[in-house]
Amino acid sequence: MPVSNHKLTTQEMARFVADGYLRFDKLIPSEINQNIIREFSLLESNKILQIVGQPPEAGGLQLPASLTPLSECYPPQSFLGQLLNLPEVLGIVESLVGPNPLFDHDFVHRLQAGSEYKQHLHVDAVVDSADPSFDIQLFYFPQDVAPGAGGTRFVPATHLRRTRAEGVGRYQHLLGEQQFSGEAGTLMVFHHGLWHAGQPNPSDVDRWMYKIRLNPRVSQVRQWNMEDFDDIHNDSSDHTFARMRHDSVAQILRSLQPWQKGHEARYEQMQRALVWRYLSNDPGFDVDYYHTRIEQRVRLIEESS
Amino acid sequence: MTKRQQVLYLWLAEGALDTETIGWAFHDGTDGDGPQLPDEEPPYVSGLAALQDGWFLMQSPSPLALHPGTEHEVSYLVNEFIFERRIDI
Ligand SMILES: [Fe+2]
Numbered sequence: 378m379p380v381s382n383h384k385l386t387t388q389e390m391a392r393f394v395a396d397g398y399l400r401f402d403k404l405i406p407s408e409i410n411q412n413i414i415r416e417f418s419l420l421e422s423n424k425i426l427q428i429v430g431q432p433p434e435a436g437g438l439q440l441p442a443s444l445t446p447l448s449e450c451y452p453p454q455s456f457l458g459q460l461l462n463l464p465e466v467l468g469i470v471e472s473l474v475g476p477n478p479l480f481d482h483d484f485v486h487r488l489q490a491g492s493e494y495k496q497h498l499h500v501d502a503v504v505d506s507a508d509p510s511f512d513i514q515l516f517y518f519p520q521d522v523a524p525g526a527g528g529t530r531f532v533p534a535t536h537l538r539r540t541r542a543e544g545v546g547r548y549q550h551l552l553g554e555q556q557f558s559g560e561a562g563t564l565m566v567f568h569h570g571l572w573h574a575g576q577p578n579p580s581d582v583d584r585w586m587y588k589i590r591l592n593p594r595v596s597q598v599r600q601w602n603m604e605d606f607d608d609i610h611n612d613s614s615d616h617t618f619a620r621m622r623h624d625s626v627a628q629i630l631r632s633l634q635p636w637q638k639g640h641e642a643r644y645e646q647m648q649r650a651l652v653w654r655y656l657s658n659d660p661g662f663d664v665d666y667y668h669t670r671i672e673q674r675v676r677l678i679e680e681s682s
Numbered sequence: 683m684t685k686r687q688q689v690l691y692l693w694l695a696e697g698a699l700d701t702e703t704i705g706w707a708f709h710d711g712t713d714g715d716g717p718q719l720p721d722e723e724p725p726y727v728s729g730l731a732a733l734q735d736g737w738f739l740m741q742s743p744s745p746l747a748l749h750p751g752t753e754h755e756v757s758y759l760v761n762e763f764i765f766e767r768r769i770d771i
Contacts, residue, residue, distance in 0.1 A: 537756055550723070550724070552704050552705065552723075636704040638696075
């Protein structure tokens with residue numbers, strides 16, 4: 378099956394814009410899940426050797442350099458190379474960041490059984506730009522992760538908040554936060570801005586997770602499966618307080634997480650609309666008329682001056 | 683007898699103390715010897731509910747200044763209320 382058969386739908390893309398993540402249970406075949414941990418173990422050793430200033434000579438895969446095109450990061454016959462070349466994975470990747478994005482970095486996160494290591498909520502890297510473009514981070518779990526057994530914690534729909542990376546550590550708990558648990562081969566795709574934190578692993582099994590960050594090298598506009606686009610991409614009159622659709626992109630972008638309550642949540646919906654304007658290349662797109670109302674009056678001022 | 687401070691942060695849905703709790707954090711100067719938070723999530727449904735359980739308000743958020751061009755951006759949670767109680771140990 379070619380990659381194009383595995384591209385995300387407009388519906389899934391809108392869901393990603395609203396929630397900041399998508400989850401694909403048991404996407405990766407068990408042959409890869411069962412063999413990849415040996416490669417991860419060597420990759421992890423090499424990364425640690427490099428960090429402490431030793432030559433990364435543990436064997437196994439070479440560490441790719443940032444700016445390497447994804448297709449050249451790992452040999453195609455390696456298990457990691459196979460994983461990153463699966464049409465199912467490439468379909469997701471290409472939908473969100475276009476074909477052959479650039480390798481930013483990756484990391485093998487092994488959480489030993491009984492580990493008490495616990496992170497504060499954080500955003501990766503540094504304060505990001507205010508424009509609507511984005512990177513993605515794949516989180517791959519090669520083994521079953523039982524509830525509470527060290528799965529990554531994250532807060533859906535926090536990705537569009539511009540904050541300092543560690544500035545969100547003050548929030549110990551937010552309503553609607555989730556801790557990953559699931560079956561072997563599950564892949565999560567995060568927007569780079571999603572708040573998350575590593576958790577302790579009180580179970581008696583090591584927890585392995587592989588994360589890779591990818592940078593788009595081409596515009597992210599309309600890279601997904603456009604079959605359902607015309608049916609659900611709404612015009613700017615789709616407005617809860619006037620006439621609204623229940624089957625539109627706006628309706629997906631209206632959906633709120635438990636921590637998003639009251640009028641405050643409208644600002645989040647406005648930010649989602651800006652991301653969708655970029656992805657759909659429709660500068661007039663709106664959710665609940667917030668941008669359109671203001672932009673109409675801006676034109677009045679421009680015309681009178 | 684010494685006093686130790688317990689600190690409770692509540693992030694509320696809106697700027698009023700009686701709106702719903704959406705997030706919380708607890709820091710315990712008694713290291714577990716004092717009373718703990720109720721088991722429910724969130725521990726208090728609103729800032730008012732925390733007052734009624736004996737917490738004292740230390741800080742409430744001042745209204746956000748608006749900067750032209752950035753009024754619609756989202757960043758930190760804006761409705762941050764900080765409470766304390768002092769425990770004899
Ligand atoms: Fe992180």
